[in-house]
Amino acid sequence: xxxxxxxxxxxxxxxxxxxxxxxxxxxxxxxxxxxxxxxxxxxxxxxxxxxxxxxxxxxxxxxxxxxxxxxxxxxxxxxxxxxxxxxxxxxxxxxxxxxxxxxxxxxxxxxxxxxxxxxxxxxxxxxxxxxxxxxxxxxxxxxxxxxxxxxxxxxxxxxxxxxxxxxxxxxxxxxxxxxxxxxxxxxxxxxxxxxxxxxxxxxxxxxxxxxxxxxxxxxxxxxxxxxxxxxxxxxxxxxxxxxxxxxxxxxxxxxxxxxxxxxxxxxxxxxxxxxxxxxxxxxxxxxxxxxxxxxxxxxxxxxxxxxxxxxxxxxxxxxxxxxxxxxxxxxxxxxxxxxxxxxxxxxxxxxxxxxxxxxxxxxxxxxxxxxxxxxxxxxxxxxxxxxxxxxxxxxxxxxxxxxxxxxxxxxxxxxxxxxxxxxxxxxxxxxxxxxxxxxxxxxxxxxxxxxxxxxxxxxxxxxxxxxxxxxxxxxxxxxxxxxxxxxxxxxxxxxxxxxxxxxxxxxxx
Numbered sequence: 383x384x385x386x387x388x389x390x391x392x393x394x395x396x397x398x399x400x401x402x403x404x405x406x407x408x409x410x411x412x413x414x415x416x417x418x419x420x421x422x423x424x425x426x427x428x429x430x431x432x433x434x435x436x437x438x439x440x441x442x443x444x445x446x447x448x449x450x451x452x453x454x455x456x457x458x459x460x461x462x463x464x465x466x467x468x469x470x471x472x473x474x475x476x477x478x479x480x481x482x483x484x485x486x487x488x489x490x491x492x493x494x495x496x497x498x499x500x501x502x503x504x505x506x507x508x509x510x511x512x513x514x515x516x517x518x519x520x521x522x523x524x525x526x527x528x529x530x531x532x533x534x535x536x537x538x539x540x541x542x543x544x545x546x547x548x549x550x551x552x553x554x555x556x557x558x559x560x561x562x563x564x565x566x567x568x569x570x571x572x573x574x575x576x577x578x579x580x581x582x583x584x585x586x587x588x589x590x591x592x593x594x595x596x597x598x599x600x601x602x603x604x605x606x607x608x609x610x611x612x613x614x615x616x617x618x619x620x621x622x623x624x625x626x627x628x629x630x631x632x633x634x635x636x637x638x639x640x641x642x643x644x645x646x647x648x649x650x651x652x653x654x655x656x657x658x659x660x661x662x663x664x665x666x667x668x669x670x671x672x673x674x675x676x677x678x679x680x681x682x683x684x685x686x687x688x689x690x691x692x693x694x695x696x697x698x699x700x701x702x703x704x705x706x707x708x709x710x711x712x713x714x715x716x717x718x719x720x721x722x723x724x725x726x727x728x729x730x731x732x733x734x735x736x737x738x739x740x741x742x743x744x745x746x747x748x749x750x751x752x753x754x755x756x757x758x759x760x761x762x763x764x765x766x767x768x769x770x771x772x773x774x775x776x777x778x779x780x781x782x783x784x785x786x787x788x789x790x791x792x793x794x795x796x797x798x799x800x801x802x803x804x805x806x807x808x809x810x811x812x813x814x815x816x817x818x819x820x821x822x823x824x825x826x827x828x829x830x831x832x833x834x835x836x837x838x839x840x841x842x843x844x845x846x847x848x849x850x851x852x853x854x855x856x857x858x859x860x861x862x863x864x865x866x867x868x869x870x871x872x873x874x875x876x877x878x879x880x881x882x883x884x885x886x887x888x889x890x891x
Contacts, residue, residue: 405538410547412604413537414554416482416530419594419601421558423493423523424817426590428643429563429650429711431496431516432821436828436835438499438579439508443833447825449509450818453517457814460524462623465807468529469622476607478536478802481529486598489522490591497587499580520814524807530601532806535787536609539885542731544787548780549727556719556779562590563650563711567704568693609889611800622801626808629796630872631789637867639782639812640819642743645860647820649750652852655828656753657707659841659849665759666706667699675705710765714772721776734875735781735788740868745774747861754854788873788881795881827852 435446464481471477496515502508534551538544566586574582626632657666670676677697678686689695696705729738749771756763786809787802794800831848833841841849873881 404540405543405547407550409537409604409606410550411554412600413534413547414551415597415604416533416601417551418554418558419597420523420527420530421555422562422590422594423489423519425559425562425650426493426497426566426587427519427817428647428820429654430566432651432824433654434497434583435512436825436833438583439512440505440835441509441512442835443825443828445505445509445825446512447822447829449513449516450822450825452513453520454815454818456517457520457524457811457818460521461528461807461811461814462804464524464528464810465532465801465804466622468532468807469801469804475602476533476536478529478533479602479605479607481525482533482598483602485522485526486595486602489519489526489598490595492519492522493591493594494584494587495519497583499583501580520818523814524810526598528807528810531783531786531810532790532802533605533607534783535790535802535806536607537605539609539791539882539889545727545730545735545780545784548784548787549722551783552722552726552780553719556715556722560712560715560719563715564708565692565694566708568708571701571704572693609800609802611794621799622804625793625797625799625801626804629789629793629805630870631785631792632805632808634867634871635782635786635789635809636812638864638871639809640816641860641864641867642782643813643816644820644823645750645816645857645864647817648824648852648860649820649857651821651824652849652857653710654707655833655849656853657710658703660758660846661703661706661761661764662758663699663702665761667696667702669761669765670696670702670706670709673709675709706761710768713765714768717769717772718776718779721773722779726777726780729777730781730784734878735785736868736871736874739778739781739785740865742774742776742778743861743868744865746771746778747858747865749774750861751854751858754850785871785873788878791881791885792873795885823856824852827856 431450432443432446435441435449436443439446441449468478468481471480473480475483492515496512496519498515500511502511534544534547537547569586569589570579570582572582573585667676674686675689675695677695686695694705694708696702726738749767752767753764756767786806789809790800790802790805793805827848828845831845833845833848
């Protein structure tokens with residue numbers, strides 16, 4: 383069914399949609415902590431999973447990529463199942479909230495196990511362990527995050543409130559990004575007594591998991607579901623599948639999510655290798671010295687002591703990579719935080735989500751491609767490009783999930799049936815495929831260019847060339863494919879207001 387015929391199904395009411403449900407700030411913050419918890423896991427997998435497999439487990443890049451692809455096969459069955467089950471769940475707490483509670487503990491337990499090195503010498507057995515732990519983590523990610531994301535689509539039907547919820551949600555997610563991307567390597571190094579890096583990873587991940595568990599519990603107790611399916615809707619899995627697959631906006635968001643998270647996973651992991659193998663450590667050490675992040679002869683004061691407690695003070699150029707990469711990520715996270723707060727809601731309300739997303743994602747692709755040009759010692763340029771890229775990408779961060787919630791409304795608007803969980807399950811599946819595919823592509827690229835696992839800082843020129851390409855040109859092309867997918871997303875600002883007005887009328891009846 384094309385968009386023109388879809389528009390004809392329901393009457394057009396050219397009245398600006400009024401507020402359907404106002405959501406308190408306390409509830410918005412409580413809901414946002416759930417995504418902070420998920421992002422504690424997601425950021426670790428996006429930035430460090432491939433490198434953990436190659437440099438801690440000692441797996442070849444191609445084998446690490448295969449581990450991630452195997453989990454995607456399981457996801458093809460798990461994700462739609464989660465959507466179907468959550469849509470048909472009936473409890474006094476609602477459909478989606480209970481899943482956040484039920485899965486909180488196993489989700490975080492398998493998070494720890496996925497980054498736990500059991501000390502197995504046989505690499506074949508290590509690969510099996512990595513596959514099992516990663517697959518189980520991804521399975522519980524689905525059982526937790528799909529209902530959580532669906533919950534955001536049923537807390538309110540008001541366009542501005544929904545954008546506000548997702549904006550606050552991604553402020554919390556950005557805080558998690560700041561911590562995970564910035565503090566992980568310094569903390570791992572600090573907890574690695576006597577050079578036992580596996581011990582450092584275990585302690586660091588255990589701290590993150592405990593925080594994530596508490597946040598999920600808070601999300602469950604602080605939120606409320608308000609939008610329910612039409613009263614006369616009957617359970618029909620086949621019809622739900624048919625409705626979603628024929629949904630033009632859903633197909634567009636599926637492709638966008640797939641390529642977006644493929645790119646984010648590839649670029650995030652590649653930049654880790656980029657800093658360790660390409661960036662000149664002496665130049666990076668001097669740059670950190672300008673920021674006051676090198677060891678001082680005196681005690682340096684209280685602020686210096688706090689930084690040192692988190693491992694953010696570097697004593698020599700040999701350790702500049704860990705702190706330098708952390709600072710690089712923290713600056714990017716701070717810029718994104720400011721962008722989400724100051725730009726996202728304002729731009730979306732004024733110009734519409736689709737238009738803002740297209741322009742900002744195109745700029746993100748452009749600045750990503752520019753990472754190909756800085757020299758090894760051109761540290762300032764690398765950091766400036768990161769600021770520009772982060773600022774361009776920031777407004778898009780909350781918009782993705784707000785647009786997917788609009789897609790669930792679109793399905794109800796056109797088909798007179800609501801399947802929020804199934805709509806979100808398909809997009810979460812695309813997210814996870816992208817996450818695994820990005821890591822897998824990088825793993826295969828590293829192997830193809832001759833990267834040697836466990837030989838950080840001593841790679842061949844060919845391997846370094848592959849790392850630079852994987853950090854710039856290749857992810858930039860993937861970002862542009864996401865821009866193309868957005869052109870086929872038909873829900874404009876005006877159409878959304880019309881749709882919400884009609885849905886409010888139906889629900890009031």
